[in-house]
Amino acid sequence: MNRRKGLFLVITGAAFWGLGGTVAKKLFQQYQIDVDWLVTFRLLIAGFLLLTVQFFGKDRSQILAVWKTRRTAIQLIIFGLLGMLAVQYTYMASIEHGNAAVATLLQYLAPVMIIVYLLFRKQTVLTPRDLLTVALALIGCFYLLTNGSISQFYVPKLAIFWGVLSGIAVAFYTLYAVPLLKQYDSLVIVGWAMIIGGFALSFIHPPWQMDFSSLPLEAYVYLAFIIIFGTMIAFWFYIESLQSLAPKESSLLGSIEPLAAVLTTVFWLKEPFGLFQWVGTACIIGMILLLAMNTQGETQRDGSHASEA
Template sequence: MKRRKGLFLVITGAMFWGIGGTVAKKLFQQYAIDINWLVTTRLLIAGLLLLSVQFFGKDRSQILGVWKNRRAALQLIIFGLIGMLGVQYTYMASIKNGNAAVATLLQYLAPIMIIVYLILSRQSVLTRKDLLTVALALIGCFFLLTNGSFSQLSVPLLAIVWGIFSGLAVAFYTLYAVPLLKQYDSLVIVGWAMIIGGFALSFIHPPWEMDFKSLTLEAYLYLIFVIIFGTMIAFWFYIESLQSLSPKESSLLGSIEPLAAVLTTVFWLKESFGIFQWIGTTCIIVMILLLALNKDSSSTTNHLSKNEKPLRIS
């Protein structure tokens, strides 16, 4: 029963992440929601809720304890401003200018960027599996973004640029968080990082500056889904799944996220996807599965220790 609960949590959380991006695209398209307002509100509310889960369910002393360590506090601020805010804003910007499917798949190129970084910094050596995953990523991206045509892109260039920046932000987010995760629970680090990022962005677009009367009931339901289900509950479920599943199993099942994003983009938003884009999507999903199934602890793709909980980013 414990294992079934873990499987339910990680699969549900991954689906919420993937669908959340598509719902955000619906808000941008149909209701012209400002991206700055959505990211600010999403981060602040989700961050507060995650810290609430920590306060009522786990070691509440860590919530303020992280600020008593000057080094950890400085790392947390940098992580919140560059890592968390960088990931969330670039991801949403890629969705707004393109679609959730492409944005999510481009974000999942972060492991390849980490591989390149670790090799260039001589922290790891290149393996055959690394070469295969890089090849799948490059082939997948080419087909996904061009639909097999050398003369034109299948998605707007701006969406691709934001998507690549999103992948880079995820790579930084993942590597920079390692020391913090060794000292504090994931809910504490991510909760505070969301609040820090949301607070910083609120100077550009305060969350209360919104014409709430112009929104319909449907728009409010979409907002609730993106903020609560697509962010807070998705992350919480993923972390809770690690109580009964291994990090490798949770990471593997987490690959449902891009699949959910693709399917909802195509069948709910009715956005066209060519045959070569499906081939590219398949290549990237296979790459994700290879990384999740990697058993070589010395590989460049396995940068987290066995006892470390992997972070989620969408």
């Protein structure tokens, strides 16, 4: 039962994350919303909403208790800055310079990065499945970024740069969250991490520096979707899934995310997507599904290794 709940949470959260990225691209394109402002605003509001849900629905004492232990407080600040903020900003920056489909697919190099990390720490062994996974990732990225032409990048270099950083941030975010979740509810960890990240970015772009009067009703609807579904629920469900799924498994079973981002980017935003980019997309999604077919025992071992890391 817990496993089925975990699967539902990670797939639902991933779908909202992919859709939220496409909606963000719509805001960048049509309403010239600044990426720094959007990340700051969505983190602060979503974080506040999550802590509010914790206050009225669960053990409210945890909201402040997480700060009473120095070691836990430091871990939470690191998670908020190098995990939550890094994931949010790099992903949105990749979308701004490219599109949601490419940004999401590059972000899904995170499972490969987790495998490499576990190999480096000698906490797992390299299997034929891992070799095939890496091959699919490399082939997929090549076609995705070049559309089959080696003479030039089909995707802007800045979009690639931020997309790869986003993958690294997701890998860190997934592994680093495990020890914190053993002590506190996911609402507390995700909520405070969002507020920490949003507060830090406020020094670069204060959230109140925005002319809301110039935005039509449609833009407010998009903002609400990004904050509630694309941020609050997406991150909450993903982190909550780590309670019943291993970190590598959670990072892989969200294969619906790149699919949602690609389909909405192509069919809703009408972004061009070449034939070889579809081949690259298939390779990366195939990589995710291949890794997701690991047995439960294997993923549990990886989870115990990751928590030790």
